[in-house]
Amino acid sequence: MSLLNPLLLGARRYAAGVDVHARGVTLVVLSQRVFGGGPLRIEWLGRVPLANEVLAGAEIVDRAALVAALQAAFGAMPRVCAEASLRCAMALPTGATLMASVPFGRLVPKVPTLPGGSGAAGATDPSGLFTQLEPLVLAEAERVAGIERHELAVDWRVGPLALDCGVAGTQEARVMIAATARAYLESRIECAAMAGVALCALDDEGHAALRAMRHAASFExxxxxxxxxxxxxxxxxxxxxxxxxxxxxxxxxxxxxxxxxxxxxxxxxxxxxxxxxxxxxxxxxxxxxxxxxxxxxxxxxxxxxxxxxxPLADADIGVALDGHLLHDPACAVAFGLAMRGVHE
Structure with a gap:
């Protein structure tokens, strides 16, 4: 089929961001044209309240109540969103996520500095260097977090990470480590699965909100x-x-x-x-x-x-969006999570 087919040119990629917070479950669905890009479009914006006892900090106390809230949030979506192939991301509380930056040379003094890499990029690591780095990264995460490594979920990458570390201007290779208690991730993945939602990513709520604010700043x-x-x-x-x-x-x-x-x-x-x-x-x-x-x-x-x-909503989608949520600054997290799904 020709890529010039109007049906293909009008195809859109959909993604959902889910923010689970004491205020409730906030759901934002965004879409963007598959071909040609174009502006993001808000397809749906909703929130389902949660009882105070459902969450205790980052811990989910009442999983059944959260599952019911997730089902209600996704069940309220318009048909076009429900029938789309949604990439879904959920937030983790910022206080539950540990971020650390370690100079590459301090972590591995005898290994030459590399310009970039990723802990997930084993297939692009013919020398096996990143395989050797992994236990050192896990040991550093264990030391900083004060939690045994088998209880941690850790993601990491290597590169000049000035943007993440707040030390812009340096090109020194650093190892950026993100870690959280494995139980926090597993409980959210399990609750989402019980609600019929497959999560493609979990992200720190602060960084998800920053992603949304940077998008808004590009317009405003x-x-x-x-x-x-x-x-x-x-x-x-x-x-x-x-x-x-x-x-x-x-x-x-x-x-x-x-x-x-x-x-x-x-x-x-x-x-x-x-x-x-x-x-x-x-x-x-x-x-x-x-x-x-x-x-x-x-x-x-x-x-x-x-x-x-x-200001980012499209009035022509044919669905009435909640006016209160459209002006709620707390929706930035769910918006930023959905952005991640659309762009990945």
Missing amino acids: LPPHEPWVALWVGTDGVHGWFIDDDSITRTMRFPALEHADLVEALRDLADGDQAGCALVAGDLALLHGVHFSLADIGDVLGCPVLPFECA
């Missing part, structure tokens, strides 16, 4: 203008200073090096002027540290915008 902010992304979660505030599409500094509060959120934000800016700040997450949590969006703007000296799905 001037190109090449420095800006700040902030994610407000149950474990605190995470920040990224972005200049010319590169992350130059990162911040997390509360942390021992910051006396208060004002000091943390000032360290994140480090004297550089941001043109704007995008904020996502549960903004009500800011009240716990007596802060507001206006206070963030005063400290950073720039306008502050909450993340919203509304």
Whole structure:
């Protein structure tokens, strides 16, 4: 069949992002043209509430209740989404995910520095180097996490990871390690499977929200203008200073090096002027540290915008989307997860 067939040219790739949180199960479905790319389109946006006792931090206490909520969330999707081949990703709480960066030379002093690689790329590793690295990476993850390696789920890669580590400007090869308790992953995979949902990925909620904010910034902010992304979660505030599409500094509060959120934000800016700040997450949590969006703007000296799905929604999809969720900054996680599925 010719690729010029109009039916093929109109085909779309669908993906779903699932954020399981105390506020409920939030589901975002995005689509994009298979051929020619084009803008992302929000196909569905929904949330099913959860009882307070279903979750205890990152642990799922009542699996049956979560399964029922997942079934309800996916059951409410419009027919076009239900019949599509959905790539589904789910979030892990940021506080349950350990991120570590180790200089390649410190981890393996006698092995030459490599320009890039991946822990999953064994097929492209003819020398067997990454096979030799794996036990060293697992030992480092065990040391940093304080959890035995057989109880950890670990992902890692090698490369000049300035973007992830907040040390932009260096080309030194580093080993970036992401680890979490294996039980957290397995419980989510099992609950999703019981609800009839096959997960293709699990991602840290903070990084999923950052992905969504960067997408929104590409539409809403001037190109090449420095800006700040902030994610407000149950474990605190995470920040990224972005200049010319590169992350130059990162911040997390509360942390021992910051006396208060004002000091943390000032360290994140480090004297550089941001043109704007995008904020996502549960903004009500800011009240716990007596802060507001206006206070963030005063400290950073720039306008502050909450993340919203509304400017990214297409009114012509023929389905009415929840107006409250379209303006809820907490939907950034599910949006970012769905973005991952569409682009992979």
